Amino acid sequence: MLETYRVTGGTANEIAAGVEAAVSDGRLAPGAPLPPVRELATLAQVSPNTAAAAYRLLRERGIVETAGRRGTRIRPRPASTAREDIRIEVPPGVRDLSKGNPDPTLLPPLHEALAAAARAHQERPAMYGTGDDEELIALAGARLRGDGVPAAPLAISSGTLDAVERVLNTYLRPGDAVAVEDPGWSALLDLVAALGLRPVPMRIDDDGPLPEELGKALRAGARAAVITARAQNPTGAAVTAARAAALRAELAAHPGVLLVEDDHGDGFVDVPLHPLAGVTARWILVRSTAKAFGPDLRLALITGDPVTLDRLRGRQRLAAGWVSHLLQRAVAYLWRTRAVDTAAVAASYAERRDGLVAALAARGVAAHGRTGLNVWVPVPDEAAAITGLLARGWAAAPGARNRVATPPALRLTVSPLRLEDIAPLADDVAAAVHPPSRGRYG
Numbered sequence: 001m002l003e004t005y006r007v008t009g010g011t012a013n014e015i016a017a018g019v020e021a022a023v024s025d026g027r028l029a030p031g032a033p034l035p036p037v038r039e040l041a042t043l044a045q046v047s048p049n050t051a052a053a054a055y056r057l058l059r060e061r062g063i064v065e066t067a068g069r070r071g072t073r074i075r076p077r078p079a080s081t082a083r084e085d086i087r088i089e090v091p092p093g094v095r096d097l098s099k100g101n102p103d104p105t106l107l108p109p110l111h112e113a114l115a116a117a118a119r120a121h122q123e124r125p126a127m128y129g130t131g132d133d134e135e136l137i138a139l140a141g142a143r144l145r146g147d148g149v150p151a152a153p154l155a156i157s158s159g160t161l162d163a164v165e166r167v168l169n170t171y172l173r174p175g176d177a178v179a180v181e182d183p184g185w186s187a188l189l190d191l192v193a194a195l196g197l198r199p200v201p202m203r204i205d206d207d208g209p210l211p212e213e214l215g216k217a218l219r220a221g222a223r224a225a226v227i228t229a230r231a232q233n234p235t236g237a238a239v240t241a242a243r244a245a246a247l248r249a250e251l252a253a254h255p256g257v258l259l260v261e262d263d264h265g266d267g268f269v270d271v272p273l274h275p276l277a278g279v280t281a282r283w284i285l286v287r288s289t290a291k292a293f294g295p296d297l298r299l300a301l302i303t304g305d306p307v308t309l310d311r312l313r314g315r316q317r318l319a320a321g322w323v324s325h326l327l328q329r330a331v332a333y334l335w336r337t338r339a340v341d342t343a344a345v346a347a348s349y350a351e352r353r354d355g356l357v358a359a360l361a362a363r364g365v366a367a368h369g370r371t372g373l374n375v376w377v378p379v380p381d382e383a384a385a386i387t388g389l390l391a392r393g394w395a396a397a398p399g400a401r402n403r404v405a406t407p408p409a410l411r412l413t414v415s416p417l418r419l420e421d422i423a424p425l426a427d428d429v430a431a432a433v434h435p436p437s438r439g440r441y442g
Helices: 012-024 037-044 048-060 111-123 134-146 160-171 186-194 211-219 241-252 306-317 325-336 342-362 382-391 419-432
Strands: 064-066 072-074 154-157 177-182 198-205 224-228 258-262 282-288 300-304 374-378 409-413
Touching: 012 048, 037 048, 048 064, 111 325, 134 154, 134 282, 134 300, 134 325, 154 160, 154 306, 160 186, 160 224, 160 258, 160 282, 160 300, 160 306, 177 186, 177 211, 186 198, 198 211, 211 224, 211 241, 282 306, 300 306, 342 374, 342 419, 382 409, 382 419, 409 419
Parallel strands: 177 198, 177 224, 224 258, 258 282
Antiparallel strands: 064 072, 154 300, 282 300, 374 409
C-alpha cells in the first residue's frame, strides 16, 4: 500500500507529521490509500490506539479522509495543495484573462477617502478597545435593510473569507459536511479542505444553486451551506426571486443548518439582492467591498443572528482583534460620498461580459456570465483548450480550480478586455474548443 513511503514515528503526532510531510513532498499522492488502523500499528510498531489517534489528527488537519469501505485515503485535494496552485505560465505578449481582478479604471480614487480617515484619526485615534466605526455600521445597516436583509447585529472582518473561516470554525468540526456550489469559489473550496470539512457539491445554473441539489445535500447531513447571492465566481450566476423562494423552502425544512450567504457583488452588479438570510436559526450574510473599491481596500460587513455574530467577534478578538479603523473610515467615506456609480460600473462589465457570451454563442460556443467579472466556458478538455488559446495569444484560468464534480471548463475574466477585443477573442475561443451541448454547469 505504501510503496513510496515508510511509516515512521512512535507517537500519534510523529506518525501524523510524517504522513503530512510525505504528502507535501509528493511521496504520497492525492487519493493514495493508507492501511487499516491495525496494519498501520504493526508497520509503525505502536498500539492500535496510537495508530487511530494518528489518523484522527490527519483527518482534523484535512490531510486524509475516511471513505467507508474504501478505507482511509489521502484527500484528493489535500489542505497543503491550494487550488490557486493549478496555474499556467503566461508567456510575454499573451493577454492574461485568468486573474479575476476588477478593472482598475473603474475603481474609485482613494486619496480623499484616506485623507478623511487620517483626519478622523487625528481627532479620535482608535486605541485598544475601540469599537467598530459607528458611521460605517450605520451605513451598512441601512444598505442591508434597503436590500431586504432582516435587521440584525453587524460586525466587520478583513474580507469575506476571514468571516467565513471564523464562522465555520465555531460551528463545525473536521469531517462535517458543507454544501458548496459546484463550480464554486476556489478559495472557499481550499478553506473547506484546510478545515478538514467534507464538501458536498451543489450543481448550479444561471439562477444559482439548484433547489433539488441543496435539498439533497441537506438531507445527506450537510451542517452548513454556502451560497453566493450575485456575481458568483466563476459562473456569474445570480439568485433570482423565484430561485430564492425555492431555496428558502429547502432551508426551512432544516432550521438547524448554518447558512453562509456571500454578497461580494454589492457595488458592481445591477441585479437586485434576493436574500435568504433569516430562514434558518443560524446564519450570516457577508458583504465585501474588495471588488467595488479594490482588493487592497479589503473589508467585509457581516450581519447575522446574535449568537453567530457573538461567536464570530469572539474568534476575531483572539486573532486579529479588529479591522483597521483607517480602512473602516475610508470605506464609510466612499459610501457616504457615493464614490462608485454602481450602475455605470455594472454596465461597463455587462457590456464586455454580455458581448463575449453573445459572440461565443454566435460561433457555436455555449458560455455563461449573467453578472460579475467572469465568463465560464464549458470545454471537452481544459488542457487542450488552454494550450490552444495560449497559442493564439490569450491566457484563461483552468476550471479545475473551481470544480468539484462538474465537467471541464475555462474561466475568462472580462475586466482586461476592450470592446474591440471581443470578436477576435470569440474567434480564438471557438477555434480552441468544441462546444458542449449542456444548458447547466454539469
